[in-house]
Amino acid sequence: MKVHGLAALALLIGASACTGRDAAATAGNEAARAPLTELTIASTNGRHVFRVEVADTVEKQQRGLMYRTDIPKDGGMLFAPYPPEGGGPREASFWMKNTPSPLDIIFIRADGTIARIAENTVPFSEAQVPSGEPVSAVLELNGGRAAELGIAEGDKVSWAK
Template sequence: MTRRLALVLALALAGAALTALPACSGKDATAPTEDRKAATIPVTIVTAQGRHVFRVEHARTEAEQAQGLMYRTDLKPDGGMVFAPYPPDGTAPRPASFWMKNTPTSLDILFIRADGTIARIADNSVPFSEARIPSGEPVAAVLELVGGRAADLGISEGDRVSWPR
């Protein structure tokens, strides 16, 4: 009986760890309707080639960040989602780990430091993958764009990202 209880507890803890992942999290959410989408804001990235402005959804709450872009097939080339602040409670920056479960569109995931610079770009993430995509260092925000956009526009690590706060 003790072994069975230990197994049940281990499975429960593993499930809790998965649902704690941000963005496309382990929660089985349903596809968002127009009225459930997050508010849209401008996000600007300054690169060596110039400025690029995106109109992205702003995921601020834990629920919005857990939903992320799961189930979405309607992403525009200059659309996406910014997770800011990350974590949603606004505490100090911390390492992030995203995944692509239930996400049918390849994404570029840009991990952003507290100073607004890009720490890491995970480009062309694999749709539906449950592999973790780590930030590699503490971050204050995360920006998801359509897969390949960062390379198309010459966006690089160290470039500066800003949005209305």
């Protein structure tokens, strides 16, 4: 009986510790939300306006949208400048580790045009999602949003810098 009681207590403590870590990660991410900016994509079928968080530091870009399930329909995250430490455009590679929501990852050239759209990336995947060419910014939107709005490579992206 004593062994079962200790085992049950250990399981209960272990479960609480795991929940605590998940809650702490979520709470930490909530507290560290990036400032918002308005971003516009000029497409062949019109203008699409988003209010996105700006990840403009190494720390914000490393965290990105990890652990997030509450991305607004016309929200997302802009990684700009990319890379945050400067040095001009360079090839980018993203992954979906710890990211529970599918995303469209939009790679943006220095002239503001879309170089590549990686649509509906797989949640929690550690597979690399490369830009394919040097970029100066990256935009993450809800998965499927780019196709839904007709956003395509070559479209022009602008935001207040």
